[in-house]
Amino acid sequence: MPDTLDTHVRFGSNSGQPITRRDGRAKVTGGATFAADNSPDSVLHAVYVPATIARGRVTALDTAAAEAHPGVTHVVTPQNRPPLQGDPSDKPTMFSFRFEALQDDTVRYAGQPIALILGETLEAATEGARLLNPRYEIATPRTGLDEAAHYTFDPDAFGKPADTVHGDPEAGHAAAAHSVDVTYETAPQYHNAMETHAVVASWDGDRLSLDMPSQALSMTCAGIAYYFGIPAENVTLRSPYLGGGFGSKAIPTGPYVLAVLAARMTGRPVKMMLTRQQMFGPVGHRGQTRQRLRLGTDAEGRLTVLDHAGLSATSTFDDFIEPAANASQGLYAAGALRSTHSAVRLDVGTPGPMRAPGEASGSAALECAMDEMAETLGMDPLEFRLRNYAETEPGTGKPFSSKALRECYAQGAERFGWADRPLQPGQMRDADGLRVGWGMGTAFFPCPMFMAEANATLRADGTAMVETSAADMGQGAWTALAQIAADSLGLPLDQVEFRAGHSGLPDAGVAGGSGHTATAGSALHAAGGDVIRQLGEIAAADPDSPLHGAGNAGFTARDGRLYVAGDDSRSDAFADILARAGGAEVSGAGSASRAPEAAEAHAMNAHGAVFAEVKVDPDLCQMRVTRLVGAFAAGRIINPRLAESQLYGGMIWGLSFALHEEARHDPARGHIVNADLAGYHVPVNADVHGLDVISVHEDDPYVNALGVKGVGEIGITGTVGAIGNAIWHATGKRVRRFPIRIDDLLGD
Amino acid sequence: MKRFDFIQPATIEDALAAWEPGAVWLGGGTNIVDLMKTGAMQPDKVIDITRLPGLSEIETLPDGAIRIGSLVRNSDLADHPQIARHAPMVAEALLAGASGQLRNAATVGGNLMQRTRCAYFQDPTAACNRRAPGTGCDAAQAGDGMAILGWSEACIATNPSDFCVPLAALDAVVEVQGPEGAREIPVAAFHLLPGDTPDRETDLAPGELIIGVRLPAEATGFAANARYLKVRDRTSYAFAMTSAAAALRLEDGRIAEARLALGAVAAKPWRATEAEALLAGQAPDDALFDRAAEAALAGAAPSGGNAWKIDLARRTTARSLRMAAAGTPAEMPALPASPFGHSAEDHAHA
Known part of the structure; x- marks a missing residue:
């Protein structure tokens, strides 16, 4: 990759340039504020106690010992946990999981929260958690693919993949001159973003403020709001930076809900950050699989059939069935294609999307x-x-x-x-x-593509501000989306202020499915185009503009000027157009999704x-x-x-x-x-x-x-x-x- | 974390006087701090010895022995010219361990005292006879196995140190001071096999402090043919699955004397004296090294489903002998102790 002399100098257009991350300096100098860097006054520290068994029941907790530890303020267990307004078993959004939030004394997987300790310091809460010393009634855990019954299921939109058959697989097998029949296994894997999951929650009446890494700000607000019985717009979520997401930070999980609940219960801000060990349990993983592939070809090596049967592990209480067999759809020109899925319930946390699920x-x-x-x-x-x-x-x-x-x-x-x-x-x-x-x-x-919205505002001085609640997991959204927005406005990158990572901004959708640049970028592109269209109307109607009356020819925006399409001799600067129009700003909006007919x-x-x-x-x-x-x-x-x-x-x-x-x-x-x-x-x-x-x-x-x-x-x-x-x-x-x-x- | 007293004595005498049951010595802290965080260790008193004078030197004694202070950092020792010249496999073992950052913090004494990385030892909620005598051994119950030599029903853990393996091979001696005065313990006798008392991990008496490690003068006689080899499932920053330190003193085309120790196979660095005896006086060749490896593992038994590890340890041993016979390389390989040590494009000391 050749370095440009100055990465913020624009050559032609912004898109296509290998610009360094605009947030890079802030990150390497410690200037970037990640969720857990926030410590509001009077913050309480929350530490949950993870189950150390995978299946059974909690029979005893030394709550008195934990409560007696200096600095411990609250010990929350299923006995005294305040109610939630939304049931953790419900699915308020399309991508919701059932989770554990101290509903009862059942242990369904190791690492499940079984109690929550609040303390004036992290050290006090951590020691309180240790002192709780849980005892269990242990049942034999099922953690291997053959340790529970395999089952099939009715598909739904998320977590239960449909079987797909094209052509006649049995005929394909029968016609094969050569074949293989092989079975592969993949191990359970756990997301380990550099930044573990973290949240700082504070309540003001029925309004909730969250600092929390999120790959899907709007959906996260809707999910959290549901469990606490408040409108989604009452939740303000700041997620300027994520130290990696990989799918595990798209969906609210039990630990987050417990921290928010603790803040409501105590009337104080509450901070929780998972330890590395706590990443292995309640925040998703890539479920283990066993996949049988039966391939047949004719004598010349043309596939007569590609037959892929996947078995995926999920939890005992929810379904996220790794759609592994679908990988055989869409790629090779087989005479017949079959992808089938089955599942097994194990005593593990529910799997979830993990980079290329x-x-x-x-x-x-x-x-x-x-x-x-x-x-x-x-x-x-x-x-x-x-x-x-x-x-x-x-x-x-x-x-x-x-x-x-x-x-x-x-x-x-x-x-x-x-x-x-x-x-x-x-x-x-x-x-x-x-x-x-x-x-x-x-x-x-x-x-x-998902759905996204964006706004763009051209200011009187000819610079612009664009906004959408995009999420930068480290992939570079702060930079790539700004490049798209600058091009949509015909401005150099350094004249565009880009706002993202805040739930108060237009919904940028989910940073997932490798579709964030396409989706949020398209919304920004549309918003910028809307501004330029309006600006063109103003200029065309302005007798003092070189562009007067050229509206029918159309305009292009470049380097902060509008040009008559196909005629570079007629142009007008953005700032001049706006100045003559009384110094007003021009605001536009855009949205993006893929039309069903296009898909x-x-x-x-x-x-x-x-x-x-x-x-x-x-x-x-x-x-x-x-x-x-x-x-x-x-x-x-x-x-x-x-x-x-x-x-x-x-x-x-x-x-x-x-x-x-x-x-x-x-x-x-x-x-x-x-x-x-x-x-x-x-x-x-x-x-x-x-x-x-x-x-x-x-x-x-x-x-x-x-x-x-x-x-x-x-x-x-x-x-x-x-x-x-x-x-x-x-x-x-x-x-x-x-x-x-x-x-x-x-x-x- | 449990509350504890923290003191920083200025002299060895003050440090020894400060010791009491429930106290621990703190060197680089690269292992003990992790264990205190998980709760696997809960000392009442932490005595920071890093300010003690006179323990950070590497010196050659009049008889040719090399004395290494217990507070010498692993990275300083690995890069020391005397070590490179006279005990290259010690440097190679050190550079194969942990990461650059950890080696900068970890001390010589702390390396000797590091605890097993058995997951059940590190998990305070697990049954572990080593950490909590009489509770049982969840590691053995799990069935995968760990040690293949010297283990017992009570404990199957292995010692994780790379550094200690060549030290054992070279007859290094641990110098200690304690309430009863100074004494010396051979490295090969420093760590104890578990038997019925796996909680007794070393020969140190209560309150004794490691002052230094001494490589005897005769160790330098092996410098021309000495290698450490470490097999692991990633190229760096992983403990050994098996390792071996092999050193040969060649005279007139024959092995005048051999030194051989195995790592990651037992609760202590495993000195293979039968194999050494078999090698002595013989002309080096591959068949001999295979027989020596057989002899080194003759007493091995799986402690679970790890029979493969006996095979791997045998192969590792034979290869280390071949590498030693081929001669110590003039420069430290880019990937020390690695089967991929030749790879030119690698950064040094990964």
């Missing part, structure tokens, strides 16, 4: 199964994928809005040197005798190809990913620097999924034994090198007016399978369970 786990299994199919055919894995390249959406036959996957394959393979790959495994060694393997996988992610007309997805090189010690079996090349086509890239970072991050998570991340449960109590970052491994710097991202150009006139698809999640997909396939290629050993461990490779 469904796609990540599903792609891991699918891309390995595709590799096994290519192996069976004796065919190069890339050639096999090209043989089954879908020119239209498999199953539906819909045209793609755009699809530069063929270019991704070509550019990625070229950069990686894929053409030199031996077909057979175990053929390559490096100079030190390490086994070397190459693998690849296809990356795939849909590009949804129906085209299949819309981002694509990519990931190539991995691994080295494996032949005796010790220690593994290392030495190169990762990802080529991605995701529509228009607003900020190449930020987009690359997103893709790097996704690919690193793919590496983490393939080789590291796994929550391990104790068989007797069911708690997670590695619930901290020393035990729950993610890659460290020394694990990540040789990362290479290629952005493949793609124009998409259908996804939205901006042509933006989104890059937040796609990097994980493809990568996990590429690494698993590379390990097979290095060792000849297929490990059908992620993460792949050293002991999986021993014993040959």
Whole structure:
């Protein structure tokens, strides 16, 4: 990425420039205020006591000991917890979960809040929590996929994926000249954003003020308001910065509600910040899966059937069923496609969306199964994928809005040197005798849009203010959305004040589904366009303007001036137009969503190809990913620097999924034994090198007016399978369970 | 966190006088503070020894031994030229441990005293005979296993130190002072196997304080053929699954003397004396090293579903001997103690 001389100098347009994060300096100098940095006067500190068993009942708590500890002000248990106005088992918004808020003494998962301690200091509350010393009646926990009955379910919009069948899978199996039937498992994973969940809540009458990281400000306000019986507009939520979200900060969970309840109960502001250990339980995770893939091809390697059956774990009290099998829809041109889902209820917290929910786990299994199919055919894995390249959406036959996957394959393979790959495994060694393997996988992610609104105001001095309640999880919304807004107004970036991260602003929707730039960006684009339209009307009607009477020709906005379309000799400065109009401001509004007919007309997805090189010690079996090349086509890239970072991050998570991340449960109590970052491994710097991202150009006139698809999640997909396939290629050993461990490779 | 007294004595005498049952010594705090936060350790009194004079030096004694003060930081020791020259595998082991930030804080004495990373030991709500005698061993019940040598029904935990493994191999000695005066304890005898009393972790008597560690002069005779090898499931910042320190003194193409210790396999760094005896006098070759590795693990038994670890420890041992025979590299590998140590593009000391 070439550096620009001055990242805030504008060359042509703002979009497309690799501008550094506008909030970067504030973050690295400590100037950025995260939720828990707020400490209002008289704040109380809240610490909840997590259950240390996964299933059973709390039989005793030493509440007197906790209450007696100096500095402890309140001990809240199911015995004395004040009522909520909304039932925690209800689902007030589309994306709501049932949660634990001290309803009763039942323990449904380890880490569940079973009591809440309030104290004048964090230390006092923490020690009060320890002194509570809970005793339990323990029931045998169910934490493995075969420890409870599997079930099927009726689908609904969120958490219960529908089965999908196109064509005749049984006929596809019967017609297959070659087939594979393989089963893959993926481990439970827990989001571990650098910033753990935090909230500072204070009440003023029936008005609630929250400092709290949120990926979906408006929905969060609506959810919290429901449980406390107040209108959503009575909740003010500030979420200027999130130290990572990854899906876990989109939806209010039990700890948040308890903190808000404590603030109402005490009449004092209450602060709660989860410990790292507390991240493993009540705030969502990626549920474990088992996926059976049955693939059949004709003699030439064309898929006659792609049959993907997923089993996903959920909790005993709610349904978030990882839609893993859906990863096999929409990608390969199989004669028949079937994706089915079943589930098992375990004594774990309810899973939830975690960066590429469904796609990540599903792609891991699918891309390995595709590799096994290519192996069976004796065919190069890339050639096999090209043989089954879908020119239209498999199953539906819909045209793609755009699809530069063929270019991704070509550019990625070229950069990686894929053409030199031996077909057979175990053929390559490096100079030190390490086994070397190459693998690849296809990356795939849909590009949804949600609903968003935005306002824009052009001020008398020709500068502008734009606003929408967007969420910056670190991905760069403060920067990329401002670039879009500045372009919509024809202004340099430094003349646009961008307001976001506050619930009082127009609703920017959810920062999720990789759709935030597309959605909030489109709303900003529309708002800016509305301002420019009004400004043009003012200028065209103004006899003193060079633009007088040119309204029919239309105007373009550039560098703070309006130009007659197609005639650069006639222009007028924004500030001059407004000055002559009496110094008024011009305000506009915009909204964005995808029209149902547009969504129906085209299949819309981002694509990519990931190539991995691994080295494996032949005796010790220690593994290392030495190169990762990802080529991605995701529509228009607003900020190449930020987009690359997103893709790097996704690919690193793919590496983490393939080789590291796994929550391990104790068989007797069911708690997670590695619930901290020393035990729950993610890659460290020394694990990540040789990362290479290629952005493949793609124009998409259908996804939205901006042509933006989104890059937040796609990097994980493809990568996990590429690494698993590379390990097979290095060792000849297929490990059908992620993460792949050293002991999986021993014993040959 | 439970309330505790905190004192910072200015002299060793004051420190020793301040000790009482329920007190702990605080060095770099990289382990003890974590355990106090989880509640696994709840001392009544924390005695900060980092201001004690005279414990931060590395010196060569008249007889050629190297004396390392107990407050020397791990990173300072690893980068010390005397250590690089005379005991390179000590430096390699140190640099394979923790992270740069932790090594900057952690002390030599604290490294010797660090507690097992058994998840059940660190969890105050779990049954653990080591932390709370007589409560049982949830780790053994869990079934995955940990140690493969020297474990007991009462405890299957392993010692996590990298540093102690080459120290044990090189016959290093721990210098201590206590209420009864000064004494010395060989590193190989410093940590205790669990038996029926896993709560007795070291040979230190109550109130004794580690003053320093001494590498005997003969340790320097192995410098040309000494390696530490650590196998783990990520490239840095992870405890060993298995490790081994191997050192050979070669004379006329034969192994005049061998030193071998294994890490992460027992509650102490495991000195493999039978394997050393087998190697002595022999010409180094791969078959010999395989036999030595067999001998080192001859007494191993899984403490759960970890039979694979015996295999891995054997492979690690044989490889470490091969690496030692190949000679100590002229420069510290970019990834110390790693099978990927040759990778040129890596940053030093990951």
